[in-house]
Amino acid sequence: MMEQAFFLILAAFAVGAALSVIIQRSPIYSAFSLIGVMACLAATYIMLKAQFLGAVQLIVYAGAIMVLFVFVIMLLNVRKEENTLDKHRYLWLLALPFAATLIVEVLYTILKVTSDFTSLPEMAKRPIIGDSQSIGYGLFTSYLMPFELTSILILLAIVGSVILARREKE
Amino acid sequence: MDIYKLIEWVVKIGIVFLILMHALAYIVLLERRLLGFIQMRLGPNRVGPFGLLQPLADGIKFFFKEEIIPRDADRVLYILAPIVALVPALTTIAVIPFGDTINLFGREIELSVTRVDISLLVVLALTSMGIYGIVLAGWSSNNKYSLMGGLRSSAQMISYELSLSLSIVGVVIFSGSLDLAQIAKEQMNTWWGIIPKWNIFTQPIGFMLFLISVIAETNRVPFDLPEAETELVAGFHTEYSSMKFAIFFIAEYANMVTASAMATLLFLGGWHGPFVKDFPLLGPVYFTLKILFFLVLYIWLRGTLPRFRYDQLMKFGWKFMIPVALANVVLVAALALFLF
Amino acid sequence: MVPLSWYLALSAVLFTIGAVGVFVKRNVISIFMCIELMLNAVNLTLIAFSSFYKEASGQLFVFIVMTVAAAEAGVGLALVIAVFRNRESLNTDDTNLLKL
DSSP: OOHHHHHHHHHHHHHHHHHHHHSSSSSSHHHHHHHHHHHHHHHHHHHOOHHHHHHHHHIIIIIIIHHHHHHHHHHHTTTTTOOTTTTTTHHHHHHHHHHHHHHHHHHHHHHHHGGGTTTTTGGGGGGOOOHHHHHHHHHHHTTTTHHHHHHHHHHHHHHHHHHOOOOOOO | OOOOHHHHHHHHHHHHHHHHHHHHHHHHHHHHHHHHHHSSSSOSSSSGGGGGHHHHHHHHHHHOOOOOTTTTTTTHHHHHHHHHHHHHHGGGGGGGOOOOOOOTTTEESSSSSSOOHHHHHHHHHHHTHHHHHHHHHHHTOOOOHHHHOOOOOHHHHHHHHHHHHHHHHHHHHHHHSSSSHHHHTTTEEEETTTEEOOOOOOOOOOOOHHHHHHHHHTOOTSOOGOOOHHTTTGGTTTTOOOOHHHHHHHHHHHHHHHHHHHHHHHHHHTTTTTTTOOOOTTHHHHHHHHHHHHHHHHHHHHHHHHOOOHHHEEEEEEEEIHHHHHHHHHHHHHHHHHHH | OOOHHHHHHHHHHHHHHHHHHHHOOOOOHHHHHHHHHHHHHHHHHHHHHHHHHHTTHHHHHHHHHHHHHHHHHHHHHHHHHHHHHSSSSOBGGOOOOOOO
């Protein structure tokens, strides 16, 4: 009961912050709303007993990626988004039906299907996963190949961003 | 959940909070007196015996100063910034263990506000949230010096966070745990009964890397670029006055205490010392003394070293610290593989 | 105990908000942030399924998604800076020449 109330509060915060991301005109406000969403999601991960990913969510997403966003916003000194709403009113007309379709579709599916999820008998017997040990074990056994490939991806990203952001010397 | 557990928590939170707040006030006094000693002057010694009431006077002064918000500042973010800086700085203390479990009133009491099995990651996560306070302050003041300070701090903290995390990896490999209490317990034994099994002896490179990066993370001399007085007036807190300014100060000193506690737990054996096994209450005393050592080191550095130039700072971070930290991880991993 | 469907619903709502944001936002950085929001929503689904089925794969996916998101943010923001240098604008309508 308590857990459900806590989840509802978190979810309300997350949805409110997410709405604020797209409503705010100033990118820095969007960025901080997004950090709020990420913090709420980290808390939900911990509720799901995935403490390791909860901490990693805060360290990587909120602590590193978003710092990068805020840094770029500050570097380019973007105070306000240009007001082009009148020119692009048709985008809202496109977006709202799209959103409505998406949400109705997904919620309908969830309501229709989830009743089967929780009743699997063998699930209760398995140990709880989500601590660093099970994640590490998985990464270095069955997911070793993707794990190693991400390191190549990161190397590529580093080289790419250095080349892109470098100023050409005359 | 029984009622005693709840009482235990409330009492622990209260005690830790009270001690921390008083300690922070007196660290400022210690810093001022010690800097005075280093610079061959007296420092504040008028209020009370040896200036011991100076923190009280400072607090009263901060409360009664005029509160100024610049006209063109972003009001919401301007007021939010000190809060964002302070909350993670104080929350971090909650997961730091300062002693072994003790027996009190017939109950086993763990000497930490709360025990998390990934406390090391929690500390890293919360300290990385602390940047936003500085960044927000720099952005919302609508002042070019503040903006420069905020920009510098975000770049500096991202850069040194890498070498900080990499230097910790070595310790994690050796102790095989992300729990700070467990890491400290691993360092309990001694070699030949004399030399303690502290991680500083097994990985001195990691310790040096950790110390340097942590000083950079807390924005202290010689890495205090975000508030470099000589070029940026006061950096990110140029426009702040009164209690808001004081809150930034408290957050900075709380971060210093966290950093010192981390250094102690990871490399100096935490609360271990002679006779702790017989008298567990000695643990917190040793722990405090070790933290004090690091705090004095911080102040000593401030009294001795000049400030880095910004490009030197970045070069040092990316071209020296990170390669050495990576090499150290490889070295420690190889050692762990062949020794155990 | 919070039922699985609640987590999925939250994730769906967040994903939709992110998608709408990509539609209506004109600033490159804001669009980017909406994409991150969508990635986060998907991560929530993966973790919810993973911990309800007690199967580690979902959480490992999330781990890899996070790495990819970090790489993407690095390259993407470098692109934003490069475009801003040439165009003096972050509005996506101004960058329609398919070259820098």
